[in-house]
Amino acid sequence: MKRIFILSAIAAISALAGSCGGNGRKLLPNVSGKAGEVIIVINQNEWEGEVGNSLRVLLASDCPFLPQKEPLYTLVNIAPSNFSNIFQIHRNLLLVDIDHNIDSSRVEYRTDVWASPQCVINLLAKDDETALDLITTQGRNIQTMLEQAERDRIIANSKKYEESSLRPVVCKFAGGSPYFPAGYKIKKQTADFLWIAYDTQILQDIFVYKFPATGEGDFEPEYLVAKRNEFLKNNVPGMFENTYMTTSTITMPSVEYLKYKGRDFAEMRGFWEVYNDYMGGPFVSHAFYSQDGKEIIVLEGFVYAPKYDKRNYLREVESILYSFEWNNSGKKE
Numbered sequence: 001m002k003r004i005f006i007l008s009a010i011a012a013i014s015a016l017a018g019s020c021g022g023n024g025r026k027l028l029p030n031v032s033g034k035a036g037e038v039i040i041v042i043n044q045n046e047w048e049g050e051v052g053n054s055l056r057v058l059l060a061s062d063c064p065f066l067p068q069k070e071p072l073y074t075l076v077n078i079a080p081s082n083f084s085n086i087f088q089i090h091r092n093l094l095l096v097d098i099d100h101n102i103d104s105s106r107v108e109y110r111t112d113v114w115a116s117p118q119c120v121i122n123l124l125a126k127d128d129e130t131a132l133d134l135i136t137t138q139g140r141n142i143q144t145m146l147e148q149a150e151r152d153r154i155i156a157n158s159k160k161y162e163e164s165s166l167r168p169v170v171c172k173f174a175g176g177s178p179y180f181p182a183g184y185k186i187k188k189q190t191a192d193f194l195w196i197a198y199d200t201q202i203l204q205d206i207f208v209y210k211f212p213a214t215g216e217g218d219f220e221p222e223y224l225v226a227k228r229n230e231f232l233k234n235n236v237p238g239m240f241e242n243t244y245m246t247t248s249t250i251t252m253p254s255v256e257y258l259k260y261k262g263r264d265f266a267e268m269r270g271f272w273e274v275y276n277d278y279m280g281g282p283f284v285s286h287a288f289y290s291q292d293g294k295e296i297i298v299l300e301g302f303v304y305a306p307k308y309d310k311r312n313y314l315r316e317v318e319s320i321l322y323s324f325e326w327n328n329s330g331k332k333e
Contacts, residue, residue, distance in 0.1 A: 029115050031117060035153075036074055038076070040075055046131075051135070052077075055075070058135060058143065059146070065251070065253075066310050066314070091149070092119045094142070095123070097125070100127060102125065105125040105130045108122040150315060155319055155323045159323070163180045174210060175297075176324055178323045183198050190235065192210050202304065203305070204316060207236075208300075210298070213293060213294055225253060227298075228300075232244060232246055232272075244275050250271065251270070254270070269282070279304065281303050282302070283300060284301055284318045285321075303317060
């Protein structure tokens, strides 16, 4: 019943990545464009037909677990004749080439072709039917490539502008730490709970908490939700008496079991709310065993952004969770 998703780099990426000539690296400009944006280079008649509809279903369907409708990605259509230098340096490119002269229909994944850090996906097909088949069979890989590219950019910035004072604290608490960008500060610390906050008009906060492993049912959805509610009730009060953060039951959280860079974890997505109040928003958490297997460690990011779109803010805190590394990074995980 449990699905296992392996989130690993696509092998073709490294082989096809834009690289250097001779012994030096190619000097590339920084990418342009907004986070979560994808330029699709395709002929207009194909964009308005079945191929375009299939791409919109794949990449612009509703992003899950957001309180308002927002697409997974914001798509911008450009005709091949208009694909000039100004568009070539965009962060995410999907180039669709449908031509009966193409002898080998395929999807190619490349990085840093015209700019850096850039994600370039080429879909080559001899006809519309073949293109539709590629979108179906390669759809998850296309999503993963874009997802990883967006995540890697955020993690790179977090490392470059890291709030380095937090790493020793979180490593001592959990045996490892994500990379927190500048501006994050410890808001609360107990023996089993850390609240690391980035509070402006928008809240993008991170919780780190731990509890003893039982060895059975540690990552069952009901158990994870129950432990979450227990920790939040005890540690995250609302603005008024008898109010506290909890898990919304209007839409039950989803749990997927993932493997990423050698680390197995349960990823939970859902909505948080404040008991006896009207605040709420999306959250994502990663639960995994400590290195000695005696504890469950939970990393959780949540967003509170009333009146704002939340997709990119949630993607940012989610990427912080994905940046987690054990303190002894030289040790095999």
